[in-house]
Amino acid sequence: MNLFIISFSILIFILFFLAFLALDAQVRKKIFKKLLDYRLLVIKVPKYYSMTKSKEAGLSDFCLSFENLLMNLTQIQEPIVFEIAVPTYEQEIFFYIAVPEKHIETASKLIQSSWHGSEVNLVEDDYTIFSPPTITKADYLKLVSHDFLPLRTYLEFAQVSQTVDTLDLILGAFTKVAKENEGISLQIIIKKAPSKINKRIMKVAKKLKEGKSLHEAMRSEFLEIILSLFTLEKEEKKEKKKLEEERKPKEEKVIQGLENKASKPLFYTNIRIVAAAPDENRTETLISSLEKTFHHFSNPPLNEFKIIRVPQKKILNFITEWSFRKFNESQKILLSSQELATIFHLPSAITKTPSIHWLKSKTAPPPVNLPSEGIILGKTKWRGEENLVRLTSEDRRRHIYIIGQTGTGKTTFLTNMIVQDIEQGNGCCFVDPHGDAALKLLSFIPKERIDDVIYFDPSDLNWPIGINMLEYDPNYPEQKTFIINELIEIIDKIYNLRETGGPMFEQYFRNALLLLMDDPALEPTLLEIPKVFADDDFREELIERCKNPLVVQFWTKEAPRVGGELSFENMITYITSKLNPFIANDFIMPIVSQKKSSINFRKIMDEKNIFIVNLSKGRIGDINSYLLGMIIVGKILMAAFSRLDIPEEERKDFYLYIDEFQNVTTNTIATILSEARKFKLDLIIAHQYIGQLTENIRKAVFGNVGTIVSFRIGVEDSEILEHQFAPVFDKTDLINIDNFNAYIRLMINGQVSEPFNIKILPPSKGNPEIVEIVKRVSQLKYGKPRILIQQEVRERFNY
Incomplete structure (x- = not known):
């Protein structure tokens, strides 16, 4: 019987032990x-x-x-x-x-x-x-x-x-x-x-105040009861009194410390x-x-x-x-x-240790009414929730202004947008002063849009594309005035001629252009401008055929009477010395000397073509890049203004992207920013710092642009742009934001949103194999063999 009880007890113990192990395993799991x-x-x-x-x-x-x-x-x-x-x-x-x-x-x-x-x-x-x-x-x-x-x-x-x-x-x-x-x-x-636990600590402090030692005060209540059975009340009171009398200052610190911790x-x-x-x-x-x-x-x-x-x-x-x-x-x-x-606490303004992973720039929540359609600008992440940031076609008509130092992500931002326009079948133009992005963009052309591409590369000396700045549509006589004013702006921007040549230079230059462009028997180009001054016979022929009495009067009455430094003879040398470096160099001459432009800018806009302009300063030089850029932008603006002949609802959006826009735009940009919306020419302009802009252009930009995107900028620019992003962000944020991140003031349904931050999406990969195909198709459609151009120029100038 005893053996049975022992065996049963052992079995019960084993079962309890196994149950404990199983329970312990479950708890641990x-x-x-x-x-x-x-x-x-x-x-x-x-x-x-x-x-x-x-x-x-x-x-x-x-x-x-x-x-x-x-x-x-x-x-x-x-x-x-x-x-x-x-x-x-x-x-x-x-x-x-x-x-x-x-x-x-x-x-x-x-x-x-x-x-x-x-x-x-x-x-x-x-x-x-x-x-x-x-x-x-x-x-x-x-x-x-x-x-x-x-x-x-x-x-x-x-x-x-x-x-x-x-x-x-x-x-x-x-x-x-x-x-x-x-x-x-x-x-x-x-x-x-x-x-x-707080109450227990307070009790300990209380006991110390009553005269007990720290050791006694720490005893549990149960232990106190047990010990009290062996301690005479009289002796306890005597000891308590003695301790109260002999309490040391350090015990006051203990009491204070305990009470503070318990609180x-x-x-x-x-x-x-x-x-x-x-x-x-x-x-x-x-x-x-x-x-x-x-x-x-x-x-x-x-x-x-x-x-x-x-x-x-x-x-x-x-x-x-x-x-x-x-x-x-x-x-x-x-x-x-x-x-x-x-x-432990989070670092603060008084934390001096170097190498802390600080937040370089603040973030802010996106608007609750972010558009659900439109071109993707980037993404925003706020408290774990990611959202794509889009801009609708309607809001794009209020233009986009982008600023940021080199290497901060501007070009990637531009490229991402252009690629979307290309994929969506939109008409667009990209003016690239560096060339790399323009060339890379060719790899994103879908096969079905190869025929839509015009690739303009002045460094391609074998197949120049012709752009005649003096060419205009007689049905739109106002274009002539636009061309003349724009050319004067261009030359003035490059040489600051209004200060060095004075009002008389503008008079000579304007009347030379009018003389050429009013001639019904001539298809003038920039090459003919120096000829007006240098070739007396040519000028006399033009004067004889000119129907504008004011122009004739200038050349026959006013110009011959001017003496001194501004005399006609001196002005000939002055003007031709400024123009010849452009029209005589290997890059510009084959382009501007063609009587008929190879491309129809109005057609590019109406038929939603893709116009990629590679103005690599490293290959063609700064001045050539600026001159051609200004001519092309001027032509696009003129084409946009000609859209008055069709109802506004029939005009198709055309997106003009300009990187380093300050180099290829004149003061006309102010008119464009305020007027181009009705012509559905939507600008996306980018540059590095505000000091590159004239006062007029700066006012036009900040007064008319709907969406502003700021990548990292310098201290001086932050002083100006802080007002655009306050009170959400300040200048410290603007100068510290990481690469491929930006602050944006987004146009949403015609209203400017509160500023917030976006992260630029990484660039997608194109198809390098298609690049040469696109270039070749564009050459054959719009280019002209250089040898034929040279032959035509020789025939026109009899040499």
């Missing part, structure tokens, strides 16, 4: 499942705008702000993880928070409201501090004395200086990490302690340090540097940190818990929000 649900967020703080308070905010203000954040985060009701790390292959110090996935939005909003202007982004792939082969060492922190006793807090540090950040004491160790193969991480996991929210806390490097000495150097920083928080005679080095045989299990961000009950210590904020 459940815990790790919850940990896998945690998501890591990287926190970036703007260096100069960490608070909404004044710039005089000090250590106490920043730490108190973080205390409030800790208290607000307790609504999550699950452990929260803070980390500071220098991941391997990084040189900056990153700040992280990890929370369950369902609490990402809550945590993000709380951080951004507490730390004004900060950005919280989901980390898709967790960082690592390991780069095998590596030696890893790890610590966790405990307290030397009882957990109730406080450490040194920021209030005591602030008594010395409000401008010295306690965070710098820790961050200094992170700056010692090498760029490659090394890493270090400080992990702090917190969970709210029950309020009864704050309390958190059970794990603090872990992990360091990794290729060799043991470097790893020891890294981890020791961080260990030493915690001595700054010692608060004698109350409490201080104790560093517990993890034995190598237990390092794997420790790293597993660190990786999964698992709270370990055996490693926990009790800290107040004040103590935590002293050790």
Whole structure:
């Protein structure tokens, strides 16, 4: 019978043990499942705008702000993880928070409201501090004395200086990490302690006030009852009186420290340090540097940190818990929000440690009424939610102005838009002063649109495309005036002739053009302008056939009477010396000498062709690039104005993209920006800095453009553009925004939106094999063999 009972008992024990193991396994499985649900967020703080308070905010203000954040985060009701790390292959110090996935939005909003202007982004792939082969060492922190006793807090540090950040004491160790193969991480996991702990601490403080020693005050109530059975009441009172009389000043500090800690929210806390490097000495150097920083928080005679080095045989299990961000009950210590904020808070304006991963520029939410259709400008990401940013055809008619330093993403931005226009069958022109983007654009031409392409490349000396600036449609006599005014603007822009030549130069030049363009028997080009001055017989023939009495009077009465430096003889040399460098060089002459333009600019617009203009300054020179650019832009504008002959609703949108637009536009751009909308010529103009613009053009741009896009700009420009993006962004943001990011003031349904930030989409890949095909088709359709052009010029000039 006894044997049966023993056997049965053993069986029951085994069953209970197995059940315990099964239950333990289930619990562990459940815990790790919850940990896998945690998501890591990287926190970036703007260096100069960490608070909404004044710039005089000090250590106490920043730490108190973080205390409030800790208290607000307790609504999550699950452990929260803070980390500071220098991941391997990084040189900056990153700040992280990890929370369950369902609490990402809550945590993000709380951080951004507490730390004004900060950005919280989901980390898709967790960082690592390991780069095998590596030696890893790890610590966790405990307290030397009882957990109730406080450490040194920021209030005591602030008594010395409000401008010295306690965070710098820790961050200094992170700056010692090498760029490659090394890493270090400080992990702090917190969970709210029950309020009864605060009450217990207050009881301890009360007992100290009653005269008990700290050791006695720390005893539990149960232990007090047991001990009271063996202690005579009389002796206890006598001892109490003696202790009250002999209470030392340090006990007052203990009481004050306990009461202060009890008045704050309390958190059970794990603090872990992990360091990794290729060799043991470097790893020891890294981890020791961080260990030493915690001595700054010692608060004698109350409490201080104790560093517990993890034995190598237990390092794997420790790293597993660190990786999964698992709270370990055996490693926990009790800290107040004040103590935590002293050790860890987000960086601020008083943080001096270099290499912090700051938020260089602020972000802002996109408008709630972002268009759902239209050309894609980029994407916006706000609090984890991504949206495409589009601009409708109607709003594009109010034009787009783009500014940004070289290499910031302007060309990619332009190319992305043009590619979409090409793919959507729109008519467009791209004037590229550098050439690379124009050439690359050819690789995006769909096969079905090859015939729509006109590729203009002045450096192609064998097949020049003809553009006769003096050519106009007699049905639109106003075009003649436009051409003359535009040419005078062009020459003046290049040579500043109005100052050097005076009003008389304009008189000579204007009347020479009128003499040529009024002649019914002539198809003049720019080549004939010097001939008007240099060839007396040619000029006399033109005067005889001229029907304009004012022009005849100028050449027969006024010009011969002018004496001195502005005499006709002197003006001949002056004007021809300015024109001949253009019309006589190998790039310009074959283009401007053709009587009939190879391309019909009005047809390009109406038939939605693709006009790609490669004005590479590196190949044809700056002046040639500017001259041809201004001629082409002038021709396009003239074609747009001729659309008056068709109803507005029948006019098709044509998109004119101009990079470095200040070089290829005259003051006529002011008229275009205000008037071109009705002709459905939609401008997208880009350049590098505002100083490139004249006062008139600058006023025209900011007075008429609907959408403004700013990539990173310089200090001077930020002073001007700040007004366009205030109050959301300021000049610090404008000069610090990363490459391929921009601030935008978007036109939406005819109204300008609040400014927000966008990220430029990466460029798509074209088809390099189609480039030569497109170029060749364009050559054959619009080019003319150089030898034929030279032959025609010789025949016209009899040489």
